Amino acid sequence: MELRDAPTARLHPEGRAGPVAAPTSVVRTVAEAFLVRLRRRGVDRLFVNSGTDFAPIVEAYARRHESRLDLPDVVVCAHENLAVSMAHGSYLGDGRMQAVVLHTSVGTANAVCAVFNAARSRVPILLAAGRTPLFEHTRLGARDFPIHWAQEMFDQAGMLREFVAWDYELRDGAHVTDVVDRAVDVACTEPGGPVYLTLPREVLAAPMPGTGAPPAPARPAPPHPDPGAVARLADLLATASFPVVVTADAGADAHAVVLLDELSRRFGIAVVEQGPRHVNLPADHPLHAGYSVDAVLGEADVLCVLDLDVPWIPGTAAPRADAVVVQCGPDPHFSRYPVRTHRADLSITTTSTALLAGLSAALGTRAVDPGRADRLAARVSGWRARRERVLADEAERTGPITKTALNAALARVRPPGAVVVNEYWASAELLASTTPGTWFGTPPAGGLGWGLPAALGLQMARPEATVIAAVGDGAYLFANPAACHHAMAMHDLPVLTVVCTNGHWGAVQGSTLRMYPDGHTAGGGALSPLAQLGPVPDFAAYAEASGGLGLRVEQRAQLVPALRQALRSVEHDRRPALVDVRCV
Template sequence: MSGPVYLTLPREVLARPVNDIEVRDGPAAVPVPASPDPGAVDLLAERLAGARLPVIVTRSTGADPRTVKLLSDLCLRFSIGVLEHKPRYANVPSSHPLHLGFDIAPALADADVLCFLDMDVPWTPGSGEPRHDAIVVQSGPDPHFGAYPIRGHRSDLSITADTRNLLTALSAALAGRPTDPGRHDRLAAIADRARDRRREVLDAASRAGGTIDKTFMNWALAQVRPPDAVIVNEYWARPDLLGDLEPEGFFGTTPDGGLGWGLPAALGVRLARPDRTVIATVGDGAYMFANPAACHHAMRGHNLPVLTIIAANGRWAAVENSALTMYPDGHAAASKDTTFSELAPIPAFEKYAEASGGHGERVTERSELVPALRRGLHAVREQGRHAVIDVRCA
């Protein structure tokens, strides 16, 4: 996966004279993306064409925005279901007629051909497995992720290929192959049910009262999100609840990311895409780890207005959930002691933005959230000021 590189050398080394070394001008050549083996593509095309319920599963193919249309067109043209499992990018429009949703469990239970595109963890062993009689395909520049110390996901066909090259070759290989005439309708019915469930979740969130929760935050963001917005998510934003996202419209935490990645990443996106509205969706812990004073100072100094929406629930939810999941009968679970994951007292996060000339608001009531988000977007889009909406939530 391409991305920024940070390189540092000691000053003592950098200060030494350079003798008898010839430095060649110009950048090094970028390796050509891997192309798939034609025989493997034909075999995959044969398996997909002959399947009763074929599904392509993706997480990060949208890192190359050119694949979004390729994948969408291929699945629609050849009646193949597409599913996004814990997506890190906008991989395919959620309104795609054969988009089966974001929950992989039904696909693992029902699909007879599963094609995973460049996924390091295609499924979580113990939480669900492909059917014994299903054909499992893994494809990517390194389909078995050989650099990982431990990885044993089953694969009946492994294809080494850049995803764009694979989709291009696969589309040509599928052309003219007959498919089950009832397959499109079966997949479309599954896709409709998945969309209905998402609408039900959002409708319930919009009508509910009481404390703000993260589902309601997604509903509220969906109401105000500009079409050109780029969501940089480190915690609570859910692509399944936000509607269709443009290519390069969503960036989730990368495998090598950590707490505090989201806010600086949003600055980088704003720098690279000055014509887009950038929204950072973070938790209170992630926000503090990002060194927010420095981030907002940089926003002001470099004219990088970003809207930051903080889900401030006063705890390290990931730490707490991991401990209770790993040790359900341990001390923390038995004593209900969560002091190790509490963040109280919670700072007034909105003041970080104000300290550097930005717009800051704190929200505690559901009725306040959408208007506050609109004001934050106005500050970013119309006034060129960074903004923080500090949402106190469950």
């Protein structure tokens, strides 16, 4: 399997591609020192929704034509959920940590849901929030707006302390470099995640001491598994009759996809992608066992859970009593989850890449049945035949548009290598991605409004890619669509948005029916008022209002032509497009 690195580009604040000029003058203020250090630590983009608290940062960028300082490129965002989720998507696109500017307490409050998503996805983001000025007078940067009293909190960081790996307040400019280094190092140390730094305006405005900044420290090495634990797991896998790896996030590192591909082929190990958030194994791999672990739990005698928080739902399924369950990951028991009691007969703290490399070496010294790969391939391939039947059936069907019909249409027109960012309706099984980095699923926390902004950030990180945001009407509304389409126009981000519009919260209605299959909701025969979204707006108008192409589809026969027209818009005209698909 060949691994191709995703293309990347650096953008100027005004959106032109090209290198940033080398600095020709010294740093004057703490704000400038903060920004220079961010760039020095690999932060290329500053996703900004700022306010009165960031006047020194505004001044630093205004002085850039004179200072020629190398600062992160500014990406203006009209809402904090957009800013944080774009930074999240940007990291998914190129693997580089980015920073977000939040406006004091109120901006932080708007960002909490997106930070929750990033935290559960272990995505490193430096969140730099302004703080209400400390002083009422006498200092440069002291309070000069009435809001500077009402916006102050006793513990601003407390709003998101449970979700960040570290939080701090910059109290003096003399240690701005140390504080930025600390923030970046914590965010990027496995298991990783967002960090939060508050910046008082007076501190940012202060002159920077004339000492030179030290070199950037080396990043910490990722955790490697205990050799004894790897040897034990290798013994279990070598002697198993039906070994299975189940994962959702191993493919966060594309190198792990290559290693898992080779390990599975060479040693005859089946792989299930359970609720995948990445491409963990190409869908056309002979030992790909589908997208539901329930299909193999009855047969698997060794179940290796690879960096997956919920490998099965305890109330509905469980591994065989005589199976061996091995939990592996940077935090194999997900210690930040208050309750998680999934069985573990062996636990290994490691990254997926390190474990797979170690396992390949260890299994290479053990006797493994050479016929196991072919036998397992025959036993786990049934999902492919079912997929082909569904796609063939949908091509012949008529009537209202269903989610299955929408997936079949997208599978038919999806360009090779096109990236799908899914928040609701896209099916990993029906779309069957084969290239690492071309499928991104909803974060574990499920905070709505992530998908479309994340697609924008991913498009920014990979400007040559075709990026498709697959969202439901509820997720689309939560994403602040006017702000998202505004960002597409401002930053030249030709994303294709496909909205599955059915006018209700399917998860709300579905969860009620699962809990009360014989209850009043089930017997009423009508959609609960708590699950209704109607009347649904004209979503195509959001795209058109910012210069994009907006299409509305109500008939099956319109689906494929509309998707092809939208793809031509984003690929050839570099014009964002939205297809509003009215589904049942």
